[in-house]
Amino acid sequence: MSKLWGGRFNSTTNSDLNKLNCSLPVDSRLFAEDIDGSKAYAKILKEAGVLTPTECNDIQKGLELVRYEWIEKLIKLQDTDEDVHTVNERRLIEIIGNVGEKLHTGRSRNDQVITDMKLWMKKAVSEIKLNLKLCMGAQIEIADLNDEVLMPGYTHLQRAQPIKFSHFILSHAFALHEDCLRLVDYEKRSDILPLGSGALAGNPFNIDRNLLATYLGFTKITQNSMHAVGDRDFIVEFIFILNMIGIHLSRLAEDLILYATKEFNFVRISDEYSTGSSLMPQKRNPDSLELVRGLSGKIFASLSGLMMIIKGTPSTYNKDLQMDKSFVFDGFDYLKSSLNVITGVLKTLKINKECMLNCLSSDMLATDLAYYLVRNGTPFRTAHHTVGQVVAYAETLNTDLEKLNMEDLSKIGDFRSDVRKVFDYNASVEQYDVVGGTSSSSIRKQIEYLKEFLKNF
Structure with a gap:
């Protein structure tokens, strides 16, 4: 099968460019969101008179068959496939015939991909919120169970004033509380549908974008098509929030690493979240927390990498923006792992209240x-x-x-x-x-x- 855009070209694409151009190893993760967006777009094309009810119904059923193939790992990729969008469209046409070629009417991969990303990120925010609740819940439980435990409070890593251990652990919970507020604010401000912007000029088929937004669960629509297809601010902001959470987890990890040393001996990290040394049999290393601390740096690399890419791009869509997905997926995966690990550490943490009390002076x-x-x-x-x-x-x-x-x-x-x-x-x-x-x-x-x-x- 020829490429979707191959009509004006007289020679095949260079093989090295083909490899560089193919984003499937990354954006195949968006297969479900791409199908959801396409199903909603088909309904809007029907409302606009571009598709008949029968054609729309055939597309809906065909897309669900494509979804099934992805879920069951039955999907077969071809050399001409460039991204998840081309795979889904190709398979749709193979399943239902030429009527599938109507689906892309008035739509560009430029507004399609950013819509897919926004749909994916709605789910990602919900997952992060759930993981934050679990982590904060573990912190609150520790504070609840140890509300009479005294410990030294520190500034500059020097003993400062007596505090409650609960006060210490809650200080980290309130840092995550601020991140929760950022996510709530982010959800409201990013809840804007770009689909219907076309390649950059808009959509000429009199589609109802507000109804399309309702179909896809958005409350607002973008107001400028050129801005919409080139906008990646919402991704930068999302990764920034991931960074703030990662930084807060890293600082908590550092405190617990220090407090778990023999010199402090305030807490004990469970064997489940500790490792040993290949040489020294006595060692109990807090590798779980050290990895959380290290992953915060990788999340920051995702932020700085994406910002360096978008800073020099001219207006609207440019192929550089294809690289945004690897940054957001990496940042999300790193943070989710960090939250899971540190929540496990907190739930199994042992508190040495006698040692804390003895360190008061x-x-x-x-x-x-x-x-x-x-x-x-x-x-x-x-x-x-x-x-x-x-x-x-x-x-x-x-x-x-x-x-x-x-x-x-x-x-x-x-x-x-x-x-x-x-x-x-x-x-x-x-x-x-x-x-x-x-x-x-x-x-x-x-x-x-x-x-x-x-x-x-």
Whole structure:
């Protein structure tokens, strides 16, 4: 069979170009979306009087037979097939005859492929949302079960202030919460049908594009055909959101990798998500989390690669855009794997609360000492400087803050006998009873907020 566009050419295409031009190894993934779009387009052609009801019915049945061949892996490809669109059209014509040649009336692969991508991405967003819900659900469950566990909080990887372990794990859940909001916003703004734009000038057969949008589950239609066929912003934005999720998973992975070391020993990653060393028998390596961390880089490569391709393309469709699909498919697959793995790690994670508690030290209550002075009327900057002197003095004695005697403390600042109540880690944590704080009541509100959010997400 000759190529769909071969009528004006007098010689065959160079074999190297044929290989480069063929996108089937990648875009065959769109076979179902391409068939769905074609079935809807056939109905619109019938409404416009281009197809008779019988012809439309024959096309509908023929396309379902093509779908069956794809699903059952019965489809046979030919050298003249360039992409999933040409395969589906060729098989349709082979199954129902010349009436199949009418299906492409007024339609171009330019508006066909971008419609297929939008249909595929609707499903992809739904899958990512489901995986995010599972991952966040695992984080919420950990926070729920460990709401009394204290641990050191860190800035600059240095011990900073006591916090609840639940507060730590929920901080990562709220990062994913932001990604959920991005996906919700993305769904609304990308819900625009490009089909009916033709190659670049539009469709001359008086089709009802709004009805076509309804058939395919879109709420809006594109308003400029030239922009529609060349637009890949929605793909860039989708991969950007995948990147943000990947970055957040990578940061969670890094925290857990650190906390699983012997030096921290705050958590233990299950054997199911650990590997060993080919040389050192004692090793339990967090390869699952390291791979998640690494995959975030590959997702970023998908984003940067696509942006480099589209930055120099002139108006409307250009063949460079054929390469967009490999980037979006790769980014999606990498992220889905990452979400599945990290959710499994979280569900099997063991918490070492005793070790976390033992790593709390009184120097982490230095800020509480400053707040003690503030509550007694000292300006915060003065209190901060005073407690800094207390810390320095304790270091000269090589002792903990709580072991300093009242005589030494009172010489440095306005410390009274009740200052001893400051050295209570639970009291320290509970004072942060503000929305977003690390107190027990605040954490309960965070958990309830996220649970309610996921119910409606």
